[in-house]
Amino acid sequence: MNYAFPPTSIVTLDAMSSNPFPVRRIFCMGQNYAAHVQEMGGTVSAHEPFFFMKPAGAVLHNNSIFPYPSNTADLQPEVELVVALHKGGKNIPADKVNYDYIFGYAVGLDMTKRDLQRAAREKGHPWDMAKAFDHSAPCSAITPEFYSGTLSSGKIELKVNGEIRQSGDIGDMILKIPQMVNWLSNQIELFPGDLIFTGTPAGIGPVIKGDVIEATVSGLEPLIITIG
Numbered sequence: 001m002n003y004a005f006p007p008t009s010i011v012t013l014d015a016m017s018s019n020p021f022p023v024r025r026i027f028c029m030g031q032n033y034a035a036h037v038q039e040m041g042g043t044v045s046a047h048e049p050f051f052f053m054k055p056a057g058a059v060l061h062n063n064s065i066f067p068y069p070s071n072t073a074d075l076q077p078e079v080e081l082v083v084a085l086h087k088g089g090k091n092i093p094a095d096k097v098n099y100d101y102i103f104g105y106a107v108g109l110d111m112t113k114r115d116l117q118r119a120a121r122e123k124g125h126p127w128d129m130a131k132a133f134d135h136s137a138p139c140s141a142i143t144p145e146f147y148s149g150t151l152s153s154g155k156i157e158l159k160v161n162g163e164i165r166q167s168g169d170i171g172d173m174i175l176k177i178p179q180m181v182n183w184l185s186n187q188i189e190l191f192p193g194d195l196i197f198t199g200t201p202a203g204i205g206p207v208i209k210g211d212v213i214e215a216t217v218s219g220l221e222p223l224i225i226t227i228g
C-alpha cells in the first residue's frame with residue numbers, strides 16, 4: 001500500500017521474555033484512590049468512574065529524559081499501575097477478566113499540567129491539553145501476568161530525588177481491575193494493545209527540571225525518569 005507520506009511506526013513497550021507489546025490506545029482512570037479523591041477536592045460517596053485518554057505516541061520509555069513541557073508552571077507526575085490487554089471485546093463480564101485478557105502489568109506516570117487541568121475543570125473544558133501532551137505517558141517494560149501473577153494488592157510508590165512523595169497500596173483502588181475492564185468495555189470496544197492507567201494514590205505535587213522520579217509497584221520493574 002502506498003500512502004501520501006510514510007505512516008508513523010507502531011509504538012511498542014518491551015515485555016519480559018516476550019516480543020515487544022504494540023500499544024493501541026491509553027485509557028486513564030481518574031480519581032481511583034479515596035485519599036486522592038479527597039486531595040483533589042472531591043468526595044468518595046459521590047464518586048462515579050471516569051476515564052480520559054492519551055495517544056499511544058505519548059509513551060515515553062523507561063530511563064528517559066522527560067523534556068519539561070511548554071505552557072505549564074505546575075508539572076506533576078502521578079504514579080499508576082498500568083494494565084496491558086492482549087484481548088479486547090465489548091461487555092466483558094468482570095468475572096471473565098483474567099490472563100485471557102490481561103497480558104501483563106507495568107508502572108506508568110500520568111504526567112499532568114495541574115494548572116491547566118484545574119483551569120479546564122473550572123471552565124468545564126476538556127482536559128486533553130493538561131493530560132495528553134507529548135511524552136505524557138512514561139511507562140516501564142511490561143511484566144507478563146505469567147510472571148507477576150494477578151495483581152490485586154501491593155505497594156505503589158513515587159519518589160522524587162529519593163524522597164517518598166506518594167505511597168499507597170493497589171488493593172485500595174476504588175474500582176478494581178476486573179470492574180474497570182467491564183466498565184470500559186460497556187462504553188466502547190476494547191482491543192489488544194490497549195493500556196489502562198488505573199489511577200494514582202494521594203501525595204501529588206510538582207516537579208522541576210533536574211528532578212529524578214522513581215515510580216514503583218511491588219513485583220514490577222521500577223520506572224525511572226529524569227525531568228530535563
Ligand code: MN
Nearest residue numbers: 078110199200
Ligand atoms: Mn492519573
